[in-house]
Amino acid sequence: MTTLFVLDVPENTPVAEVAAQDPAVTVGQLGPYFVISADGAIVVDRRATGCRHAVWYSCVAGVARDGRITQHDKDALRVEAV
């Protein structure tokens, strides 16, 4: 199980929306955070979000200990199970 937390502010909404397009990914809410989780990898395409540098590279609020970020570059954010 991989779980990614993203703060719910207007600029971050596309990150959660794009993540949710994968049927294997569920997006819930915990207080003011999106909780993005999947049994396998979570992959978010940067271009699909429309995010530019500042938002894209600061959109991750937390990654639960059973997952880790394996890619976070101009193309994608990828969180995989440890």
Added chain:
Amino acid sequence: MRVQDSGARDHRVRGVDHVAFPTFDPAGTVRFYRDVLGFPVVHSICAAGWGPENHPDFVHFFFDIGNDDRIAFFYYFDVTPEVGGAAGERGDVYARFGADVPEYFVRSRHLAIHVDSEEDLLEYRRRLDASSWPVEMQIRHETIESIYTHDPNGYMVELTRAMRPVTPQEDLDANLTIDALLDVVGQPEPSFGKLLARKAELIVERAGTWRSTDHPEPVQ
């Protein structure tokens, strides 16, 4: 401005009284801050050197940067920039850096002055661009927009506007970040991955019960 999660201590301070820097170029400094940017001179002190040290005579002068906050300079008579050490390849008159120091570190320390609107930001851009210190960068960081230049002393100056107000949940997130950071730097080998893992735990502990009304706007 919001009430921060700072425990039981009330928050009494009222912004920046002044921030002070040395200058070896008072003429350029006055041109930049007073004549180009239009920051009024609001205070100055002419003082004979005193004390047990070999303290030079000096002038301490202040410019208003809005909100009654001030930027101040010390000009010491008969003192040259070498008093601060050998000239560096980069940096400013207070901090000099050799070629081996990474650029991100050289550029890290700066003063950012707030403006309320895009119109105001562009007005300062016009003033700087018509001067000897044109804007070097104009960047939209998506939630803020800033212009940058270096003053005659080499100090990096930013003027910035918010493109939307800071939300209450960003205050929560900032506090969770700091609590996670302190936990991580208290352990061996702090890393960004460990920070995000610790922060995930704090989100699970605290975010579910958080309400934005826990952090009301104070009465101004």
